[in-house]
Amino acid sequence: MSKFKFKIKCDEANHVCDKTQYEDASLWEKIILSLHLIYCRACRKYSKNNATLTETIAKSEIVCLEKSCKDAMKKDLDKAIREVSN
């Protein structure tokens, strides 16, 4: 994204909006997103839903298994499946 581009298209605005959900957007990106949201109703709606999703997931306190743990489980289960099918 050029540093001096004030107007962005909707898909770019949505991409920045996605990044802000993970605090991955730069200050400049956030500024031009705000500008876009002033005149774009569709993106305002997307931003609102997107923020609600973030809040809802945070509120749920759901957890996930770490990737390494899942991989180890998979390896063991695959082995057991092969033994069963033999």
Next chain:
Amino acid sequence: MPNHVIDPNQWIDRYSDYLYNYTISRVNDSNIAQDLVQDTFFAGLKSMKNFKGEASERTWLISILKRKIIDYYRKINSNKGKAEVRINYSDSESEGDWLEERVADPFDKTAEDTMQNTELGDAIYNCLEKLPPKQAEVFKMKTILGYETEVICNELNITASNLWVIIHRARTAMADCLKENWF
């Protein structure tokens, strides 16, 4: 009516996180929870022939997991718990009931909030299960585990722009699904 099919190759991808959430809210220890989930898959594999296809795979696995959690409590209560059980129930058949109750209602000490959050957790997992597996995996790693973009890209061998496309699709689908079922 078509019966549910069973496919152990998909179990970890599809159900391990759901089973883990179910367990952790009842045993409060991540290592024990992981072991119980793992044991459940092995037990499921051994008793696959008992799967009648009447319930969904997930429901069936949860029923096995419930027994595992009961066994776990039975083990840790085998000494100090016995006296307590005898006070409440006289015969050994009811001992199982007591343990069932304890597992079925692990929220007795906590506020209503926990109950609500569990329903919300269910709603979220039901929506996650509707996503294509790859989308669900990337979304969970980024959103719930909070991994950095770079870490996910390395683990899954995708580019950052791939990741953001997947995240965007997943977020749109999740928001739509939760809108119907929760918000």
